[in-house]
Amino acid sequence: MKNVHQNLKEKIDHMPLKPGIYQMKDIEGNIIYVGKSKSLRSRVRSYFYGEHESEKINRMVFHIEDIHYIVTDTHLEAQILECALIKKLQPIYNQQFKNDQRYMYLKIEAYNRFKPLSAVYEKEGHYCLGPFRNKNVLFDTVQFFQNIYPLCKNDHGYEFIYKIFPESIEKEGFEINRNSLIEIFSNKDCMEGFITELQTQMNGFALELRFEMATMYRDMIHHMNYLYHNIHWSKEAENRKLLLGEKIHHGYKLFYISGDRILLKEKLEAPTCQSVEQFLERAQDVEIKNGPIANEKRNLDFKKIIQSEIKDQSQKVLLFLDEEYDLAGFVQLLYNLE
Structure with a gap:
């Protein structure tokens, strides 16, 4: 470890794995x-070996004088x-999670002579989707739908x-266009159908060797998939x-998750059907008392962390409670975790 004073080196060497x-x-x-x-000592030590590609990280490491750490039972809790x-702290070298109030919404306009969609910072009206973290996707989407106006539904999909150069928007055509937008962004099947139409047109441009247009449609498909995932997920x-369970150092950790929020967590040394059922009863009491989300922009980052954990089912057990479930099977799967 280069250029690290002895006290800091000893602290790092004694960090737990x-x-x-x-x-x-x-x-x-x-x-x-x-x-x-997931492993504090390994990760922290990695900062002090060799040069990093990022000059920003090299500057940060140069200024590190001390390190404080907090051990958690699970990686999920560490992420949260x-x-x-x-x-809370807004550290100078962190970028992610700091600027949640800059997240934006995609608004379907009631009537706007210039564009049928807009990207806005505050929720406005009924047809305002989001929030979304990637504002560039929203800006590109607003521009694209302005350039394909009017968008009309037919028997097979959308025309x-x-x-x-965008056309001027008259009120009668605007309403037809708006109804199509509402359908596409509110209905999962309609959104999938619109993405399919984008793919068809992209392939057509590629066959005609119109690669600039094909590339633009490819990018729009990527943007629509981003919106599709965020809206419909x-x-x-x-x-x-759902109930999420993980093996930890001394026992098991249970999380009760509702609407992508952790409402209760608890450590159990040796879970049984009875102890897990009691945990669920306590969690449901908490849920009844739990109020609505106060700040959905701030909460978005926490939701994304939980969504990622739910998708990655390695070394954890999930039990979905909004369908018929097998509690005994859940407990057995917990004990099968390494």
Whole structure:
């Protein structure tokens, strides 16, 4: 380990190989970076070996005078804690999670002579989707739908032609276009159908060797898939309730998740059907008392962390509670975890 004073080296060498978060501090005690890891010692040591490709990381490492860490039972808890601390402390070398109030919504306009969609910072009206973290996707989507106006539904899907110079928007045509937009963005099957139409047109441009147009449609397909995932995953998650279990150092950790929010967590040394059932009863009591989300922009980052954990089912057991479930099977699967 290069250029590391002895006290810091000893602290790093004594860090546990467990999940948790670490806080890098400068000579004045300011927290300049917050990170998380499944193995604290391994991750923190990696900062002090060799040169990093990022000049920003090299500058940060140069200014590290002390490191504080917090051990968590699971990587999920480390991710949640990291996100919360970054939002609270706003460390200078962190980028992700700091600027959630810059997240934007995609608004289907009631009537706008210039564009049928717009990207806005605050929720406005009924047909305002989001929030979304990637504002560039929203800006490109707004521009694309302006250039394919008017968008009309037919028996097989949707008709549209891309125009380099957008047409002026008259009110009667605007309403037809708007109804198509509402259908596409609110109905999962309609959105899938529109994406399929984009793919058909992209393939047609490629066959005609019009690669610039094909590339633009390819990018739009990517944007629509991003919107599709965020809109419809969120809708499906609104009423989803599940139990997540993980093996930890001394026992097992249970999480009750509803609407992509952790409402209760508990450590059990030796889970049984009865103890898990009692945990669920306590969790349901918490859910009844739980209020609505106060700040959906801030909460979006926590939802994304939980969604990612739900998708990655390695070394954990999931039990979906909004369908018929086998509690005894869940407990057995917990004991099968290594």
